[in-house]
Amino acid sequence: MQTISREDYLKAILKIEEEAGSVSNQALVEKLNTRPASVTNMLHTLAAAGWVEHEAYKGVCLTDSGKDIALSTLRKHRLWEVFLVDKLNFSWDEVHQWAEDLEHVGDEELTNRLDAFLGHPAFDPHGDPIPTAQGQWSDGRNLIPASKTVEGDRIQLKGVVDSGESYLKHLDGLKIELGLILVVSKSLDFDESKILIWPDGSEASLSKQTLQNMLVEKLSRKGKE
Amino acid sequence: MQTISREDYLKAILKIEEEAGSVSNQALVEKLNTRPASVTNMLHTLAAAGWVEHEAYKGVCLTDSGKDIALSTLRKHRLWEVFLVDKLNFSWDEVHQWAEDLEHVGDEELTNRLDAFLGHPAFDPHGDPIPTAQGQWSDGRNLIPASKTVEGDRIQLKGVVDSGESYLKHLDGLKIELGLILVVSKSLDFDESKILIWPDGSEASLSKQTLQNMLVEKLSRKGKE
DNA sequence: AGCTTTTTTTAGCCTTGCCTAAAATAATTT
DNA sequence: AAATTATTTTAGGCAAGGCTAAAAAAAGCT
Ligand SMILES: [Mn+2]
Ligand SMILES: [Mn+2]
Ligand SMILES: [Mn+2]
Ligand SMILES: [Mn+2]
Numbered sequence: 001m002q003t004i005s006r007e008d009y010l011k012a013i014l015k016i017e018e019e020a021g022s023v024s025n026q027a028l029v030e031k032l033n034t035r036p037a038s039v040t041n042m043l044h045t046l047a048a049a050g051w052v053e054h055e056a057y058k059g060v061c062l063t064d065s066g067k068d069i070a071l072s073t074l075r076k077h078r079l080w081e082v083f084l085v086d087k088l089n090f091s092w093d094e095v096h097q098w099a100e101d102l103e104h105v106g107d108e109e110l111t112n113r114l115d116a117f118l119g120h121p122a123f124d125p126h127g128d129p130i131p132t133a134q135g136q137w138s139d140g141r142n143l144i145p146a147s148k149t150v151e152g153d154r155i156q157l158k159g160v161v162d163s164g165e166s167y168l169k170h171l172d173g174l175k176i177e178l179g180l181i182l183v184v185s186k187s188l189d190f191d192e193s194k195i196l197i198w199p200d201g202s203e204a205s206l207s208k209q210t211l212q213n214m215l216v217e218k219l220s221r222k223g224k225e
Numbered sequence: 226m227q228t229i230s231r232e233d234y235l236k237a238i239l240k241i242e243e244e245a246g247s248v249s250n251q252a253l254v255e256k257l258n259t260r261p262a263s264v265t266n267m268l269h270t271l272a273a274a275g276w277v278e279h280e281a282y283k284g285v286c287l288t289d290s291g292k293d294i295a296l297s298t299l300r301k302h303r304l305w306e307v308f309l310v311d312k313l314n315f316s317w318d319e320v321h322q323w324a325e326d327l328e329h330v331g332d333e334e335l336t337n338r339l340d341a342f343l344g345h346p347a348f349d350p351h352g353d354p355i356p357t358a359q360g361q362w363s364d365g366r367n368l369i370p371a372s373k374t375v376e377g378d379r380i381q382l383k384g385v386v387d388s389g390e391s392y393l394k395h396l397d398g399l400k401i402e403l404g405l406i407l408v409v410s411k412s413l414d415f416d417e418s419k420i421l422i423w424p425d426g427s428e429a430s431l432s433k434q435t436l437q438n439m440l441v442e443k444l445s446r447k448g449k450e
Numbered sequence: 451a452g453c454t455t456t457t458t459t460t461a462g463c464c465t466t467g468c469c470t471a472a473a474a475t476a477a478t479t480t
Numbered sequence: 481a482a483a484t485t486a487t488t489t490t491a492g493g494c495a496a497g498g499c500t501a502a503a504a505a506a507a508g509c510t
Contacts, residue, residue, distance in 0.1 A: 005467065014387055024490060038468055040489055045466085057475060057488060088338040105326040113313040230497065250458060265459055270496085282458060282505060404506055452510085459504070460510085466496090474489070 001049075004104045007073045008032065009042050010051060011103075013062055014070035023060050068135060072111070075105035075131040078124035079114050087116065087126040091166035092125040092178070108133070126168075127159025127178055127215060145216035146206070147192065153184040159215035167213055174204060181219065226274075231304065232356060233257065234267050234326075235276060238287055239295035239441035248285050269377040293360060296317025297336070302328035303349035304339050310350040312422045317350040317403070318393035333358070351393075352403055352440060371431070371439035373416065374424045378409040392438055406444065 013033045016023045025039045033040075047054040050065030062070060079101035082158075084095040106114075111132055116122075123129055131137035143158050157180045162169065171177070175198065185203060186195040192208035237256045241248045250264045257264075273277040276291030287295060305327035309320040316403075333340075337358055348354055356362035368383050382405045385392065398401070400423065408426060411420040417433035431439075 004464075026486085029487095034467095035469060035472080036488060037490080041467075087342055088335065090335075090338070098335060101330040102327075105330065106323055110309075110313065110315075110323060113315070114372075117312055229495075254457095260499060261458060262460080262500080266497075328498095399478085453506080453508100454510095455506100455508075457504100457506070459502100462498075462500090463503080464497105466498105467494105468496105469494075470492090472489100472491080474487100476487070479484070 005042070006046060006049075006051075007069060007104055008069040009046060009099075010062065010066055011073045011077070013052065014067065014074065017062065023099045025059075070110070071131045071135045071137065071148060074137075075133075075216070076106065076111050078130040079111060079118060079121070081119045081124045081126070082118050082130075085116065089170075090161075091172065092163075093165045094171065095125060096163065096165070104153060104196060113138050125157075125178065126163040127157075128163070142218065143213045143215040144216060146194070146216045147208055148209035149184045149187075149194070149216065150209075151184050151187050154214040154219040155180065155184065156219055157214055161213040161215060169216050170210065171214075173211075176207070176214070182216075227294060228295065230292060231274075231276075232269065232329055233325075234271060234427065235287065235291055235295040236298045238277065238285060239292065239299065242287065250284075291343075295392045296356045296360045296362065297333070298328050299362075301336050303333065303344060303353060304336060304346070305357040306349045306351070307343050307346045308339065309357075311346075315395065316393075317388075318390045319351060320389070321388065322360075333396060339351070346349050348384075350403065351388040352382075353388070366442065368440040370440060371419070371441045372433055372436040374419070374443070375438075376409050376412050376414075379406065380409065380441040380443040381406045381444055382439055383442050386438040386440060395435065396439075399431070401439070407441075 009028070009032065012028055015025050016027045016031060018029060026041045028034070043052060043054045043060050046052040046066065047060075047095070050063060051069060052060045052062055054060045066212055076153055077099045078098045078183055081092075081095045084090045084098060085092060088187050115133070123132055127150055129139045141158060145161065146155060146157075157176060157178055159214075161170070174183075181199055183197040184194055185197045188194065188205075192211075193203050193205050194211060197203050234253070234257065238248050239254055241256060245252060250261055250268070253259070253264045254261055257328040268277060268279045268285050270436060271291065272285075275288060276294060277285045277287055279285045289353075302324045304322045306317075306320045309315045310317060311325060311376050322439045326390045340358070346355060354362050354364045366383060370386065371380060371382075374380055382403055387398070399442045401407075406424060408422040409419055413419065413430075415434075418430050419436060420428055
């Protein structure tokens with residue numbers, strides 16, 4: 001039977017699988033901010049339910065049914081985030097905490113109605129793709145970290161690597177939001193920082209770390225669009 | 226610290242206080258569908274938190290802080306019900322189960338934004354008043370059960386006594402919904418049933434039990450409005 | 451008043467999910 | 481290869497919130 005904690009674990013396993021290929025207990029300890037013994041314990045529960053395959057000391061991976069639950073939970077999380085930003089006017093750095101609760105409410109029917117109400121959004125407020133009702137969530141886009149751009153590039157912010165509150169607030173402070181178009185004015189070799197130009201003509205220097213976490217799309221270099 | 230279960234108990238105590246004056250353990254057993262020992266247990270927890278006053282074998286009542294929590298939870302419950310009906314197009318008999326979960330999500334800020342988004346509704350989909358952010362929820366209306374109407378009365382359905390799924394579905398089947406205006410065509414003494422006339426001219430007979438659970442407002446007897 | 455029934459509490463147990471500490475295993479160094 | 485370090489598991493607890501069964505108290509009856 002699904003519980004809040006079990007759904008959170010499955011979602012965490014899914015994300016670690018995506019970004020690291022294999023899932024160690026240690027990775028779950030960090031992602032879920034818990035203790036190794038708790039992880040081992042929960043993996044036994046999840047394995048008994050048939051949602052993961054787990055061999056002691058070897059690691060864990062999702063089964064098909066486990067992946068279904070994880071994707072459905074992730075879908076709900078991201079749809080609720082869209083709701084909170086689009087309808088309740090929260091900013092992108094405030095919504096994760098509530099979505100972490102809301103994702104455990106409702107069934108497929110409710111989720112699909114929410115999806116329709118929101119206009120079937122493809123991405124959440126952090127630029128992350130929203131799995132479909134059928135569990136598809138191939139991204140399609142080819143995003144690169146802003147740190148890999150060169151002078152003269154026109155880029156549009158489409159996502160973030162780190163969607164933690166502190167990084168998002170940092171971007172807020174720089175007047176950087178999803179969809180913003182910037183031009184790379186200068187690349188400083190020395191500390192890998194770059195000077196960017198805002199649409200209003202203002203300029204600012206962004207650190208390597210800030211740039212690495214910005215996922216951007218390269219636009220044609222001159223077009224007005 | 227607040228938990229889902231504690232909020233549910235406080236809300237149940239509030240409602241029983243309203244409708245019965247005093248709150249027995251037995252009443253909580255029935256309202257929350259649990260066992261007497263569980264109630265005693267939780268009342269100790271709530272008393273220790275300072276949310277209720279409880280004397281063994283004497284009963285329980287809310288403290289000011291307990292009432293605050295109960296009202297806030299009830300407010301959230303009813304606002305989410307409005308959301309589900311008005312925005313996601315659920316029917317009034319489907320929303321309670323989800324509101325029972327949603328009421329435990331979010332803080333005051335989120336609730337107030339939801340309230341604003343919904344246009345500060347005064348009543349939920351079952352006609353129950355929604356407490357304000359300041360914890361006011363005096364009804365103001367003077368509703369009577371439809372069983373107390375007489376031939377010739379023009380009445381408008383404004384609420385229900387029993388908002389359980391089966392009764393609401395029963396009303397659905399009769400094409401009776403909140404706001405509907407009916408005229409009392411005949412009162413049958415023998416079984417206390419009545420024949421009602423719908424706006425489209427159709428008629429139907431409603432049983433005493435059905436009528437007792439309909440809360441209506443008497444309208445002027447001839448006006449078009 | 452004395453007996454019976456209902457209500458409430460106590461006692462004891464269970465499940466979920468978390469924890470620490472210690473033991474076992476795997477991975478890295480030297 | 482042996483020693484050290486890191487990871488994972490086991491063992492043993494704990495808190496919340498359920499449960500049943502039995503005891504205690506209150507209420508209702510004769
Ligand atoms: Mn969560
Ligand atoms: Mn997100
Ligand atoms: Mn609830
Ligand atoms: Mn309601």
